[in-house]
Amino acid sequence: MEKNIVKIEDFKEVFILFNNINCMFENNSFDNKNEIVSLISILSEVILNSSSDVNNQKIYSKITLAVIDEINQKHNVSSANKSNWLSVSKELLALKYIQMNIEKELYLQPLDDDELREMLFDFFDYSGNKNIMLAHFFATLKYDYKNPKFCYDEIIRIFEKHPSLFSDIFQNVSYAYTPDTICDTIYDVCPICGSKTGEPYFCAAQALCGRNNFSPAKLWIKCNDCSNLYAYNFPSVKNGEINGHYTRNVKNNILNIKNQLYIYSQIFNRIRMYNDKRKYLEIGVGNGEMLAVALEMGYDVSAIEICKSDCETISSALDVDIKWADFLDYETDEKYDVIIMGDVLEHVLEPIKALEKAYNMLNDNGVLWLSTPNFESATIRMRKFTDAMWNQNNHFTYFSYNGLKPFLDKIGFTVKRYDVSDRYNGSMELILQK
Numbered sequence: 001m002e003k004n005i006v007k008i009e010d011f012k013e014v015f016i017l018f019n020n021i022n023c024m025f026e027n028n029s030f031d032n033k034n035e036i037v038s039l040i041s042i043l044s045e046v047i048l049n050s051s052s053d054v055n056n057q058k059i060y061s062k063i064t065l066a067v068i069d070e071i072n073q074k075h076n077v078s079s080a081n082k083s084n085w086l087s088v089s090k091e092l093l094a095l096k097y098i099q100m101n102i103e104k105e106l107y108l109q110p111l112d113d114d115e116l117r118e119m120l121f122d123f124f125d126y127s128g129n130k131n132i133m134l135a136h137f138f139a140t141l142k143y144d145y146k147n148p149k150f151c152y153d154e155i156i157r158i159f160e161k162h163p164s165l166f167s168d169i170f171q172n173v174s175y176a177y178t179p180d181t182i183c184d185t186i187y188d189v190c191p192i193c194g195s196k197t198g199e200p201y202f203c204a205a206q207a208l209c210g211r212n213n214f215s216p217a218k219l220w221i222k223c224n225d226c227s228n229l230y231a232y233n234f235p236s237v238k239n240g241e242i243n244g245h246y247t248r249n250v251k252n253n254i255l256n257i258k259n260q261l262y263i264y265s266q267i268f269n270r271i272r273m274y275n276d277k278r279k280y281l282e283i284g285v286g287n288g289e290m291l292a293v294a295l296e297m298g299y300d301v302s303a304i305e306i307c308k309s310d311c312e313t314i315s316s317a318l319d320v321d322i323k324w325a326d327f328l329d330y331e332t333d334e335k336y337d338v339i340i341m342g343d344v345l346e347h348v349l350e351p352i353k354a355l356e357k358a359y360n361m362l363n364d365n366g367v368l369w370l371s372t373p374n375f376e377s378a379t380i381r382m383r384k385f386t387d388a389m390w391n392q393n394n395h396f397t398y399f400s401y402n403g404l405k406p407f408l409d410k411i412g413f414t415v416k417r418y419d420v421s422d423r424y425n426g427s428m429e430l431i432l433q434k
């Protein structure tokens with residue numbers, strides 16, 4: 001008999017083989033025992049060749065031999081042996097599929113074949129086995145930009161069945177989905193322009209980031225009117241609860257330095273080409289480094305921070321009175337020469353309102369320095385959906401420069417300068433003048 005060993009990469013062939021055996025088992029059709037023994041031998045060889053776990057190989061060989069013995073001797077297979085053989089075959093194939101996806105980054109490639117897709121989802125069903133579910137998850141991820149809504153719905157379903165799927169499998173992930181406490185608001189209206197013309201754009205598997213405040217997937221929507229992106233689902237909790245916490249490891253008033261600090265002096269020197277006055281407001285202080293450089297460079301600083309613990313830690317470390325507030329709720333009659341909004345806009349629920357508010361808080365000729373991700377940046381043009389930007393779970397909107405510009409014009413800002421960020425890949429830095 002000619003042996004036609006399929007490769008494990010040809011998952012479609014493997015599924016067909018598995019399904020044929022499954023049908024024969026279900027119909028008790030053992031008349032042509034040579035045929036079924038041959039099919040079982042081929043599949044077991046594929047599985048044994050693909051598994052590197054000696055223990056798994058031993059167990060699987062034993063089970064397979066028991067099934068073949070029964071067929072040869074009794075022309076039948078006991079139901080216990082059947083289900084055991086099928087489930088172990090399935091699990092070892094699932095393990096191989098997971099390994100292929102993790103090692104070869106196959107999850108970055110869409111499945112073009114609808115038939116394969118159907119088989120994959122049939123095969124990796126909701127059987128309750130965590131490895132099969134993880135294989136199902138990786139198959140689902142192939143649709144993150146090809147069919148984002150399908151991908152989103154499917155990931156939510158997977159985690160409803162297996163809330164701690166990732167923490168059960170990956171040692172360093174502590175994510176568990178708790179639908180009772182995680183309550184997302186669903187946005188069917190663009191929070192930037194108010195249009196209802198949005199269409200699914202990308203599904204981010206947030207569960208991979210392992211933060212428990214977030215549902216396992218986030219669906220990015222692209223607005224057809226303003227052409228910017230927003231999250232379809234976003235946590236309903238207060239914005240301060242899911243943002244900040246940059247200083248959680250800080251002890252004894254010693255702050256961490258993440259970026260090279262001269263980067264900030266370059267930013268301030270650029271700002272001074274347009275406004276060299278000193279009354280300064282920073283909205284969202286991060287880990288405090290920009291504020292520290294502003295002090296060094298002689299600004300008369302004020303700041304607002306939404307995260308209570310960061311606010312307290314940085315106030316104390318830098319001896320600056322930082323106000324704990326959500327910028328959108330903050331009330332003051334003060335006006336400023338320079339307002340800093342560094343990588344804040346993408347976290348805010350009403351980004352245009354925040355920009356309008358900053359404009360109104362500027363003195364004449366005052367400057368707003370704005371840094372925010374640009375989903376049409378060079379980084380994203382090059383890295384596409386593989387960039388870490390897509391999995392930032394507390395980001396709510398993404399602008400492109402072309403999508404942001406009309407709003408800046410309408411508010412009254414003049415764009416004085418565009419720079420690619422030195423600090424975050426994919427962010428744009430704008431100097432905007434009143």
Ligand SMILES: [Zn+2]
Binds near residue numbers: 191192193224226
């Ligand atoms: Zn819009």
